[in-house]
Amino acid sequence: MSGLPVRVGFLACETTLPGSPIRRSDAFEHDLQVAALAPALAAHGIGMVELDWVGPLESFTGIELVMIGTSWNYQDRQEEFLTRLDTLAARGIVVCNPPEVVRWNIGKAYLRELAEAGAVTIPTLWPDAAGPEDIARAFDHFGCDRVVIKRQVGAGAMGQEMFSRAAPPAAGWRFDRPAMIQPLQHAIREEGEYSFLFFDGAFSHAILKQAQPGEYRIQSMYGGSELAITPEAGQVAAAADVIAKLPFPAPLYARVDMLRLDDGRMAVIEVEMIEPYLYPEQGPQMGEMLANGIAQRIG
Numbered sequence: 001m002s003g004l005p006v007r008v009g010f011l012a013c014e015t016t017l018p019g020s021p022i023r024r025s026d027a028f029e030h031d032l033q034v035a036a037l038a039p040a041l042a043a044h045g046i047g048m049v050e051l052d053w054v055g056p057l058e059s060f061t062g063i064e065l066v067m068i069g070t071s072w073n074y075q076d077r078q079e080e081f082l083t084r085l086d087t088l089a090a091r092g093i094v095v096c097n098p099p100e101v102v103r104w105n106i107g108k109a110y111l112r113e114l115a116e117a118g119a120v121t122i123p124t125l126w127p128d129a130a131g132p133e134d135i136a137r138a139f140d141h142f143g144c145d146r147v148v149i150k151r152q153v154g155a156g157a158m159g160q161e162m163f164s165r166a167a168p169p170a171a172g173w174r175f176d177r178p179a180m181i182q183p184l185q186h187a188i189r190e191e192g193e194y195s196f197l198f199f200d201g202a203f204s205h206a207i208l209k210q211a212q213p214g215e216y217r218i219q220s221m222y223g224g225s226e227l228a229i230t231p232e233a234g235q236v237a238a239a240a241d242v243i244a245k246l247p248f249p250a251p252l253y254a255r256v257d258m259l260r261l262d263d264g265r266m267a268v269i270e271v272e273m274i275e276p277y278l279y280p281e282q283g284p285q286m287g288e289m290l291a292n293g294i295a296q297r298i299g
């Protein structure tokens with residue numbers, strides 16, 4: 001304990017909180033983010049505590065701002081999560097990112113809105129459900145040989161499938177929830193996927209995530225790896241353009257994930273503004289940037 005007045009809560013969950021008997025093996029990401037943020041806040045005279053987002057409301061007494069950190073179990077309890085954020089906001093707690101930003105960001109339909117606003121996105125079909133005929137149509141629609149189908153509400157590549165004309169889905173295959181179908185972008189295997197971190201709209205750092213040979217998913221679960229990079233100015237500008245096209249002011253934190261289209265342009269694959277991993281090790285200034293934004297919000 002720093003002895004400083006605790007004014008900020010870092011929202012976590014039972015599988016990420018330190019000391020939990022059911023802690024996930026990847027909860028070290030929680031520790032790295034806390035280790036980046038807590039000392040930076042302390043330099044502002046602000047104490048921070050890690051809190052279970054489902055914890056009793058009394059645990060939020062005295063808290064002026066919460067940052068959604070590693071509430072990784074919210075995926076299965078979205079309504080409860082949104083209600084909790086609303087409840088905290090109604091108690092006068094500054095919620096970062098705000099509930100309306102979280103609501104906008106929870107389903108990937110926001111990518112349509114960004115595309116309409118002129119952002120470069122991956123061409124996408126949006127069926128409410130899909131069968132083999134939708135995949136067959138997608139090959140023709142996009143004029144491609146491989147497509148990816150994924151959930152409109154999802155993360156970590158869960159439920160995602162890839163099909164080729166040579167290996168289409170079986171006759172009885174169904175995708176039973178709102179889906180997105182996209183042509184598989186070659187760049188994912190040849191170059192990788194970029195993440196650009198922004199704090200209050202200011203660019204902080206970038207990383208390149210690469211899949212292991214033979215795989216197209218860059219997630220560490222599938223053997224992917226990441227490295228810090230110094231992006232070209234044009235790449236940062238492309239990511240900043242996505243931030244500029246959000247229908248609200250740039251939030252405290254945002255991660256713009258991008259990959260290169262065949263024509264060379266950088267396209268947004270997703271913008272994470274709920275609980276993105278912020279890659280603190282690749283951006284040593286991240287804690288300070290976040291702490292400045294937090295201090296501004298609570299005076």
Ligand SMILES: Nc1ncnc2c1ncn2[C@@H]1O[C@H](COP(=O)(O)OP(=O)(O)O)[C@@H](O)[C@H]1O
Pocket residue numbers: 122148150154155156157158160182183184185186188193216217218219257269270
């Ligand atoms: N159209 C695509 N082309 C190439 N790779 C893709 C495509 N869509 C998804 N992927 C791969 O699958 C991963 C997960 O997809 P993504 O859209 O980021 O969803 P989420 O991370 O929310 O599960 C990406 O990081 C990428 O490796």
Ligand SMILES: [Mg+2]
Pocket residue numbers: 156257270
């Ligand atoms: Mg992703």
